Amino acid sequence: MRILLVGAGGVGAAFAAIAARRDFFEQVVVADYDLGRAEKAAASDERFVAAQVDASSAESVAALARERAVTHVMNAVDPRFVMPIFEGAFAAGADYLDMAMSLSRPHPEAPYSRTGVKLGDEQFSQATAWEESGRLALVGIGVEPGLSDVFARYAADHLFSEIDELGTRDGSNLTVDGYEFAPSFSIWTTIEECLNPPLVWERSRADVDGGWYTTEPFSEPETFDFPDGIGPVECVNVEHEEVVLMPRWVEAKRVTFKYGLGAEFVDVLKTLHKLGLDRTEKVRVGGVEVSPRDVVAACLPDPAALGDRMHGKTCAGLWVTGTGKDGRPRSTYLYHVVDNAWSMAEYGHQCVVWQTALNPVVALELLATGTWSGAGVLGPEAFDAVPFLDLLGEYGSPWGLREQ
Amino acid sequence: MRILLVGAGGVGAAFAAIAARRDFFEQVVVADYDLGRAEKAAASDERFVAAQVDASSAESVAALARERAVTHVMNAVDPRFVMPIFEGAFAAGADYLDMAMSLSRPHPEAPYSRTGVKLGDEQFSQATAWEESGRLALVGIGVEPGLSDVFARYAADHLFSEIDELGTRDGSNLTVDGYEFAPSFSIWTTIEECLNPPLVWERSRADVDGGWYTTEPFSEPETFDFPDGIGPVECVNVEHEEVVLMPRWVEAKRVTFKYGLGAEFVDVLKTLHKLGLDRTEKVRVGGVEVSPRDVVAACLPDPAALGDRMHGKTCAGLWVTGTGKDGRPRSTYLYHVVDNAWSMAEYGHQCVVWQTALNPVVALELLATGTWSGAGVLGPEAFDAVPFLDLLGEYGSPWGLREQ
Numbered sequence: 101m102r103i104l105l106v107g108a109g110g111v112g113a114a115f116a117a118i119a120a121r122r123d124f125f126e127q128v129v130v131a132d133y134d135l136g137r138a139e140k141a142a143a144s145d146e147r148f149v150a151a152q153v154d155a156s157s158a159e160s161v162a163a164l165a166r167e168r169a170v171t172h173v174m175n176a177v178d179p180r181f182v183m184p185i186f187e188g189a190f191a192a193g194a195d196y197l198d199m200a201m202s203l204s205r206p207h208p209e210a211p212y213s214r215t216g217v218k219l220g221d222e223q224f225s226q227a228t229a230w231e232e233s234g235r236l237a238l239v240g241i242g243v244e245p246g247l248s249d250v251f252a253r254y255a256a257d258h259l260f261s262e263i264d265e266l267g268t269r270d271g272s273n274l275t276v277d278g279y280e281f282a283p284s285f286s287i288w289t290t291i292e293e294c295l296n297p298p299l300v301w302e303r304s305r306a307d308v309d310g311g312w313y314t315t316e317p318f319s320e321p322e323t324f325d326f327p328d329g330i331g332p333v334e335c336v337n338v339e340h341e342e343v344v345l346m347p348r349w350v351e352a353k354r355v356t357f358k359y360g361l362g363a364e365f366v367d368v369l370k371t372l373h374k375l376g377l378d379r380t381e382k383v384r385v386g387g388v389e390v391s392p393r394d395v396v397a398a399c400l401p402d403p404a405a406l407g408d409r410m411h412g413k414t415c416a417g418l419w420v421t422g423t424g425k426d427g428r429p430r431s432t433y434l435y436h437v438v439d440n441a442w443s444m445a446e447y448g449h450q451c452v453v454w455q456t457a458l459n460p461v462v463a464l465e466l467l468a469t470g471t472w473s474g475a476g477v478l479g480p481e482a483f484d485a486v487p488f489l490d491l492l493g494e495y496g497s498p499w500g501l502r503e504q
Numbered sequence: 505m506r507i508l509l510v511g512a513g514g515v516g517a518a519f520a521a522i523a524a525r526r527d528f529f530e531q532v533v534v535a536d537y538d539l540g541r542a543e544k545a546a547a548s549d550e551r552f553v554a555a556q557v558d559a560s561s562a563e564s565v566a567a568l569a570r571e572r573a574v575t576h577v578m579n580a581v582d583p584r585f586v587m588p589i590f591e592g593a594f595a596a597g598a599d600y601l602d603m604a605m606s607l608s609r610p611h612p613e614a615p616y617s618r619t620g621v622k623l624g625d626e627q628f629s630q631a632t633a634w635e636e637s638g639r640l641a642l643v644g645i646g647v648e649p650g651l652s653d654v655f656a657r658y659a660a661d662h663l664f665s666e667i668d669e670l671g672t673r674d675g676s677n678l679t680v681d682g683y684e685f686a687p688s689f690s691i692w693t694t695i696e697e698c699l700n701p702p703l704v705w706e707r708s709r710a711d712v713d714g715g716w717y718t719t720e721p722f723s724e725p726e727t728f729d730f731p732d733g734i735g736p737v738e739c740v741n742v743e744h745e746e747v748v749l750m751p752r753w754v755e756a757k758r759v760t761f762k763y764g765l766g767a768e769f770v771d772v773l774k775t776l777h778k779l780g781l782d783r784t785e786k787v788r789v790g791g792v793e794v795s796p797r798d799v800v801a802a803c804l805p806d807p808a809a810l811g812d813r814m815h816g817k818t819c820a821g822l823w824v825t826g827t828g829k830d831g832r833p834r835s836t837y838l839y840h841v842v843d844n845a846w847s848m849a850e851y852g853h854q855c856v857v858w859q860t861a862l863n864p865v866v867a868l869e870l871l872a873t874g875t876w877s878g879a880g881v882l883g884p885e886a887f888d889a890v891p892f893l894d895l896l897g898e899y900g901s902p903w904g905l906r907e908q
Contacts, residue, residue: 280777280778281778367771367775368775368778368779371772371775372775372779373684374685375772375776375800376803377800377803383799383802384802385795385799386798388793388794390789390790391789392799392802394789395787395789395794395796395799396779396781398787398789399779399783399787400779
C-alpha cells in the first residue's frame with residue numbers, strides 16, 4: 101500500500117504520527133500546499149516523503165498520485181477540497197478515503213424544511229463509475245463520520261433486532277488555558293457544519309426527498325450525559341454525514357446527529373451569522389478582498405497548536421434506541437473517549453485531531469490486509485464493524501458501551 | 505466664514521444638507537478621500553465645492569485649507585484621524601471643530617481601574633499653542649459629545665445650585681427592516697467606544713489621576729426610561745468624551761456616560777472581542793493583510809444608507825441630579841429626540857447621523873455671528889448654552905426637559 105496523504109494540518113499530522121507506528125504500508129507521501137508543513141509531518145518516519153500539492157486541483161492531485169505510484173489517496177483537508185481530491189484519485193487509478201464529504205447547498209426555496217444538494221451527493225453521483233472500475237471510495241471514515249458509522253453497523257448486527265433511532269452524540273469537557281475563546285477543531289468546518297440547515301432522516305417520510313429533511317440551525321436542544329466524567333452537555337441538531345450515510349446501509353426508523361456545542365459556542369456562531377462573518381464569498385476591505393470566514397479563522401489560535409494548553413476529554417459516540425436481540429426495549433450508547441493528557445503524552449497531538457485521525461489509519465490497515473474490501477462509493481457501515489473495533493483496542497484506544 | 509468639511513460619509517453628508525439651508529458662511533469645501541463621495545455631498549448647493557483629501561496626513565489637510573483660504577476646519581471622519589486634521593488645521597492657521605476627540609490608550613498595568621492616555625489628552629496637550637496664537641479648537645461638538653455638554657452648562661447656569669451627577673444617557677427604539685443586525689452608527693466607532701475601558705469622573709477621587717478612573721466594559725447596567733415614547737432601554741457605562749470635558753468647565757461631584765446598547769448589541773460586541781475581531785492591527789489572511797475590525801464594518805450595511813429602512817426615534821440627553829436653584833433636591837433630564845421619519849422626510853438623512861451633524865452647524869453659526877468666541881482647546885461647555893439651545897428650535901429641532 102502506497103498512501104498519498106493530502107493535507108498536513110492538524111488531522112494530517114496526527115494521521116502521520118499514528119501511522120508511523122504501524123507496518124501495513126510501504127510509503128506515505130505527505131503532501132500539502134505548504135511544503136514546509138508537509139516536510140515537518142513527514143520527518144518522523146523514513147517511509148514518509150513530503151511533496152507539494154494544490155488540493156483545489158484534481159490535475160495536481162492526480163499528477164502527484166501517478167508520479168508516486170500511489171494506491172490510496174487519503175484526504176485530510178477542509179471539505180471544500182473534497183471534489184478535486186476525489187476526482188484526482190479516480191483519474192490516477194487510486195482508491196480514495198476522506199473524513200468529510202462533498203458540501204451541501206441549501207434548498208433554494210425551503211432551506212429549513214427540505215434538502216437541496218445534500219452532503220456527499222456529488223460523490224454518490226459518481227458511484228457507478230467507481231463501482232464499474234472496481235475501485236473503492238471509502239467516504240466519511242474519520243471519527244464522526246467514521247467511527248460513529250462503524251458503531252451503527254455493530255449495533256444493527258450484534259445488539260438490536262430493530263432500531264428506532266441512530267443518534268450520533270458528540271461532546272467534550274475540554275478547556276483551553278490562556279484564551280477567552282479557542283475552538284478545539286477547525287472553525288471553518290465548525291461554521292460550515294453548524295450554520296447549514298441540520299439534516300434529519302426518517303423512514304416514515306421516505307416518499308419525500310428519500311426521507312431526508314432539514315430544520316432551523318441549533319434545533320431540538322437536548323442535554324446528553326457523556327461518559328467517563330465528561331457529564332451533561334447541551335447538544336443541538338447539526339448537519340453531518342452520518343445522517344446521509346447510515347440510512348443507506350443500516351435499517352432504522354430515524355437518524356440524527358447532535359453536537360454538544362454548549363451555550364457559549366452556539367451564541368458565537370449565531371453572532372457570526374448575524375454579522376455576515378460566516379460568509380465565504382469575499383468582501384472588499386480597503387484595497388483587498390477577503391473571505392470573512394477566513395478572517396475569523398485567522399483571528400483565532402490554530403486548534404492543532406493548542407494541545408499543551410488543553411485539558412479534558414472528548415467523546416464521540418452513537419446513541420441507539422430500539423428493540424434488543426432479546427426482544428426487549430434497549431437504549432445503548434456506544435462511544436470512544438480520548439483524554440487530551442493521554443494523546444499529548446503518547447503522540448504529541450491534541451485529542452480532537454488525534455481521535456479524528458485514528459480511524460482512517462485503522463481502516464487503511466484493514467484494507468491493506470484484505471479484511472475490508474469493496475468497490476464503489478461506500479460508507480464505513482458497508483463493512484464488518486468487528487475487526488475495526490478490535491483494532492481500536494490494539495491501537496491503545498478502546499471503545500466503550502453504556503446501557504442507558 | 506469658509507469651512508473645510510473633512511469627510512463626506514454619513515455625518516459629513518448630513519452636515520452639508522443642514523448647512524445648505526443657512527446663510528452664515530461663504531463657502532464649504534467638501535473633502536473626502538473618495539472624491540466622488542465629496543462631489544455627491546457638495547452637489548446640493550452652489551456655495552459648496554468638492555475636493556480630495558487624505559485625512560491621515562496633516563500636510564494634505566493643511567495644503568487644502570491654505571489653497572481654499574479656509575477659516576474653519578470641520579472634522580467629520582472616524583476619530584482615528586483626529587490628530588492629523590487637528591494639526592493640519594493649526595498649520596494652516598484655521599480654527600478647528602470635531603465631534604469626537606483623539607483616541608485613548610488603556611493603562612498598561614491596570615486598564616480597568618486606572619486611566620492611561622485619555623480621550624482628548626493629545627489635543628489638550630497642545631492647548632497652550634492654540635491659546636497663544638488666539639485660535640480656537642472647539643472639540644466634541646456633535647450631539648454626544650456636543651449637545652450633551654451644552655446641556656451640562658445650561659443645567660449649571662440655570663437649573664441647579666449644586667450638581668451631584670452629570671449623567672449622559674443615550675438610547676433609541678430604532679429598528680431596521682430587512683436586516684438581522686444593522687447598527688445605525690459607524691460600527692468602527694461603536695466598537696472603539698464600547699470595548700475601551702469606560703471612563704468615570706468623581707471629584708472625591710481628584711487626588712488620583714485627576715479624578716478619572718476606569719471600569720470593566722459594560723459596567724453598572726441601568727434601565728433608563730427615555731422620553732417621547734422610546735421607553736426603557738438598558739444602558740451601560742461607555743468611554744465617552746463628556747466625562748473628559750464636563751469636569752473641566754462645570755462643577756459636579758460625578759460625571760458618567762451610559763449608552764443604551766441593549767442586550768443584543770452588548771452580546772455582539774462581547775463576542776467580537778472574544779474572537780479578536782475588534783482588533784485594528786492587521787492579520788494575514790491568505791496572501792493579504794487586513795484589520796479584522798475593518799472586515800466587520802465591510803460585512804455590515806452602511807449605516808448612512810439605511811434611512812429608508814429605519815423606524816423609530818433616537819434620544820440624546822443629560823440626566824442631572826443635585827440641588828435646584830430653590831435649594832430642593834432636583835433630578836432633571838435634558839434631551840433632544842429626532843424621529844427618523846421626520847429627518848428622512850425633511851433632509852433625506854437618517855436620524856442618528858442627522859442629529860450628530862446638526863450641532864456643529866449650529867455652533868459654526870454662533871461662531872460666524874460672534875455670539876460664541878474663544879481661543880484654545882475648548883469644549884462646548886466653555887460657551888453660553890442659551891443661544892445654542894435657542895438656535896436648535898430655529899433649525900426645527902427643539903430640545904426638551906423632563907423632571908424625573
